[in-house]
Amino acid sequence: xxxxxxxxxxENHSGALSRVAGLFSSRGYNISTLTVAETDDPTLxxxxxxxxxxxxxxxxxxxxxxxxxxxxxxxDFKEEPVLERELILVRVDASKSNRHEIIEVAxxxxxxxxxxxPTSVTLELAGETPKINDFCxxxxxxxxxxxxxxxxxxIGQLRK
Numbered sequence: 081x082x083x084x085x086x087x088x089x090x091e092n093h094s095g096a097l098s099r100v101a102g103l104f105s106s107r108g109y110n111i112s113t114l115t116v117a118e119t120d121d122p123t124l125x126x127x128x129x130x131x132x133x134x135x136x137x138x139x140x141x142x143x144x145x146x147x148x149x150x151x152x153x154x155x156d157f158k159e160e161p162v163l164e165r166e167l168i169l170v171r172v173d174a175s176k177s178n179r180h181e182i183i184e185v186a187x188x189x190x191x192x193x194x195x196x197x198p199t200s201v202t203l204e205l206a207g208e209t210p211k212i213n214d215f216c217x218x219x220x221x222x223x224x225x226x227x228x229x230x231x232x233x234x235i236g237q238l239r240k
Contacts, residue, residue, distance in 0.1 A: 081132050083112075085164060085234045088127040088145060089153040092118055096150035100127060103144050109133050113166075113231030124152065130232045161237040167206045167230040169194060170216065173223035174201040182222055189215045200225055 090096045097116060104111055113130040131138065138156070145154045157164075174182050179201060186193060186203050189211065195202040205215055209232060216227065 082135060082138075082158070083130065083132050084138050085157045085162060085232060086129045086131065086142065086145075087155045087157065087234055087236075088129065088151060089119070090125055090127060090148075091150045091152065092123050092125040093150070096125065097127065099148055099150060100129075100145065103141055103148075104129070104131060107137055107141060109137075109141070113229075115231045115233050128231070128233050155236065157234055157236065162234050163237050164208060164232050164234040165206050166209050166212050166232050167204070168212050168215070169202060169204055169226075169228045170219055170224060171200050171202045171226040172219050173199065173225060175199070178222060182219070185215075185218050185222075189218070191215065 088100060090100065101111065101114070109131055111129055111131050113128075115128045116125055118124070119126050142154055142156050145151055172182055174196075182201050182203075183193065185191075186201075186205075189205055189207075191203045191205040193201060194204040203219070205212060207215075212229070216224070
């Protein structure tokens with residue numbers, strides 16, 4: 081099983097996301113991450129889907145995605161250079177005695193302090209998924225109260 085990052089440009093109207101997600105669920109595939117946002121053209125949305133699965137079945141899904149009326153373009157980044165990022169917000173237990181240690185971890189990962197309260201610190205980090213995972217591991221001993229992850233977004237890189 082391999083991981084695929086699939087970028088879909090689709091018409092921005094109700095039902096489009098449901099039809100795209102339906103293709104994956106009808107084949108029994110769980111979507112690992114899904115992000116959707118309007119593009120610079122308000123009539124179009126970009127969907128970035130990360131899914132793990134069998135190469136031949138995912139190839140069929142990509143072909144079927146291209147046949148959907150709402151879909152304008154599909155790119156499976158399996159063989160293209162890709163720039164991929166994820167955003168995370170993490171609320172961590174923080175007291176006066178350990179706050180400086182948490183801030184040191186944040187600085188090590190080039191994270192931003194998004195909010196501070198008397199009992200917690202909320203950190204923000206954008207980066208590749210392995211970096212996000214490492215960040216979470218480093219913060220776990222301090223007591224993670226809440227995590228919100230955006231899921232991957234991706235754009236193809238220009239070849240030189």
